[in-house]
Amino acid sequence: MSTLILTPNIPNGDDFYEKLLNAHEGLSKEQSDALNARLILVLSNHIGDMDILEQALEAAKTAGQTS
Amino acid sequence: MNKIFETPLYPYYQSVDQTASAPAHHSVVVIGAGPVGLGMAIDLAQHGIDVVVLDDNDKVSFGSRAICFAKRTLEIADRLGFGDKLVDKGVQWNLGKVFFDERKVYEFNLLAEDGHARPAFINLQQYYFEQYLVERVQEINSETPKIDIRGKNRVSAIMDHGTYSALTVTTPDGEYTIHADWVIACDGAGSPTRSMMGLDFVGRVFEDNFLIADVTMEADFPTERWFWFDPPFNRGQSALLHKQPDGVWRIDLQLGWDVDKEAEKQPDRVIPRLNEMLGDDVKFELEWVSIYTFQCRRMEKFRHGNVIFAGDSAHQVSPFGARGANSGLQDVDNLSWKLAHVIQGLAPDTLLDSYDDERIHGADENIMNSTRSTDFITPKSDISRVFRNAVLDLSEHHAFARPLVNSGRLSMPCNYVGHSLTGEDALTGGPARSQPGMPCPDAPLDNRYLLSKLGGGFTLMTLNTDAPSLQQIEGIEIAQLELSATSDSNKTLGERFLGTAERAVYLIRPDQHIVARWSEYDAARVQMAVETALGKIQ
Numbered sequence: 122m123s124t125l126i127l128t129p130n131i132p133n134g135d136d137f138y139e140k141l142l143n144a145h146e147g148l149s150k151e152q153s154d155a156l157n158a159r160l161i162l163v164l165s166n167h168i169g170d171m172d173i174l175e176q177a178l179e180a181a182k183t184a185g186q187t188s
Numbered sequence: 189m190n191k192i193f194e195t196p197l198y199p200y201y202q203s204v205d206q207t208a209s210a211p212a213h214h215s216v217v218v219i220g221a222g223p224v225g226l227g228m229a230i231d232l233a234q235h236g237i238d239v240v241v242l243d244d245n246d247k248v249s250f251g252s253r254a255i256c257f258a259k260r261t262l263e264i265a266d267r268l269g270f271g272d273k274l275v276d277k278g279v280q281w282n283l284g285k286v287f288f289d290e291r292k293v294y295e296f297n298l299l300a301e302d303g304h305a306r307p308a309f310i311n312l313q314q315y316y317f318e319q320y321l322v323e324r325v326q327e328i329n330s331e332t333p334k335i336d337i338r339g340k341n342r343v344s345a346i347m348d349h350g351t352y353s354a355l356t357v358t359t360p361d362g363e364y365t366i367h368a369d370w371v372i373a374c375d376g377a378g379s380p381t382r383s384m385m386g387l388d389f390v391g392r393v394f395e396d397n398f399l400i401a402d403v404t405m406e407a408d409f410p411t412e413r414w415f416w417f418d419p420p421f422n423r424g425q426s427a428l429l430h431k432q433p434d435g436v437w438r439i440d441l442q443l444g445w446d447v448d449k450e451a452e453k454q455p456d457r458v459i460p461r462l463n464e465m466l467g468d469d470v471k472f473e474l475e476w477v478s479i480y481t482f483q484c485r486r487m488e489k490f491r492h493g494n495v496i497f498a499g500d501s502a503h504q505v506s507p508f509g510a511r512g513a514n515s516g517l518q519d520v521d522n523l524s525w526k527l528a529h530v531i532q533g534l535a536p537d538t539l540l541d542s543y544d545d546e547r548i549h550g551a552d553e554n555i556m557n558s559t560r561s562t563d564f565i566t567p568k569s570d571i572s573r574v575f576r577n578a579v580l581d582l583s584e585h586h587a588f589a590r591p592l593v594n595s596g597r598l599s600m601p602c603n604y605v606g607h608s609l610t611g612e613d614a615l616t617g618g619p620a621r622s623q624p625g626m627p628c629p630d631a632p633l634d635n636r637y638l639l640s641k642l643g644g645g646f647t648l649m650t651l652n653t654d655a656p657s658l659q660q661i662e663g664i665e666i667a668q669l670e671l672s673a674t675s676d677s678n679k680t681l682g683e684r685f686l687g688t689a690e691r692a693v694y695l696i697r698p699d700q701h702i703v704a705r706w707s708e709y710d711a712a713r714v715q716m717a718v719e720t721a722l723g724k725i726q
Contacts, residue, residue, distance in 0.1 A: 154571075154574050155574060155577065155578055155581070158574045158575050158577075158578035159578045159581060159582055161575075161578075162575070162578055162579060162582055162589060162592070163582070163586075163588075166588040166589075
């Protein structure tokens, strides 16, 4: 089974984070939600591996839970 | 205009059973003369079983109802002897278009794989389907009377006596009672038989209403399936346009939950809606209008002793995806040969439990698929609508998102891989599509198609090898079909059944599902596969 990468993997994290925020610049809440949804779908398709996608869903769910 | 559904096709007559001094005893009584009930009667008759069909009506179904018949249904109809009529009358289509808001986001071509006798789908009004079934019944009866259809015979009570059931039947001439060893309830989603027996029918009701309108119009819309998400003429909802024979068009408009159903059905509400959709200059006439809600549910078990449920009485799905009548015909395909073998003493009674096993599996698959379609068409939360719209937006630009658009998945035949009647797969290099449990794929032969040579009984098919003359196994006739496939002749047959193997032996069930396959003939293993398929080996 493939394993989801959960250690730093983007060479320049700050650059990426800035680009992510810039993409949402000037958008309404509704437009931002739509952009996020499209982004998730595009990235998921690129990954294309159900094992990885399931682990990603799980990692995202768990991190959002308040303990 | 006098429509076929206004003419009694199997008018009431007084049968001798009504004046008999004691209740007549029948082997099989089918309740309901819809596509499933009549299909069941024909299939059983072809297996040599006499059948009485009781129906509370005397006509085919009112309105067009089921309109999409899938390839597997056409193949079953071929086996039952009326496939040509369906295909000659039906409308074939390949192109589907998907619209979102005001724009077309993409189109798809169903272009079916070559080398099959039948197309992927036809559109045909249910009343034609039923008419051809009735005609086939008459054809069978003209040779030997096997099927007794009794119109205006409503079953008003059913009593289980263990080895048989007693049915009280209400007719224009009053009540009478008959006994039946086997009762097949094909009396639809609202099955009175199910209610009379106090049986469950649980599942999910979708909180939505759909207006379904069949209109006749002279319009130059092409023969395509058009589906709209959130169109200007039906904001926030969906719409579907689909062609049927005789210039009839099926229009489906999602209405939402809080609507006055009776008011929405009235022409003064329907006609303006359709004008908005079709354009003011298109002239049309309403043929049939109905409003339905989605339900996805099934009985916990389809077999209750000697009473067996088939079609919508056993399971109900949303109409998107054409899984109602199509799955009902697969029930027929599955049950008839099993029941015939049990009645004829060729298989144990427990063979019928495999109907439950295999067709509940089929029903669950259909419910899952149509639930997914419904959740896409009718998003249940804000975020599901956000994702749905994201998929549609992406589908206009990127191919990857198109398979995610779900306006109803086309019904594919169910397979029984891994189920109890399925035998061994001992063909190294054999293709997955013809592995044991799969419905046998069609393939062109020299002057016919493979499926026309299969079905009805068991067949041992050999490719590039042979088997000794078998005659009978376990008291059952085994037909033999010897074929060859090379790169020059019957190439498609080879691709679909040999894969990388040089030769193969297949055992095929009466419903054209594959039981087992081997790289060479082995008497003991074929014997064991036949026993497995008859439910003699657990």
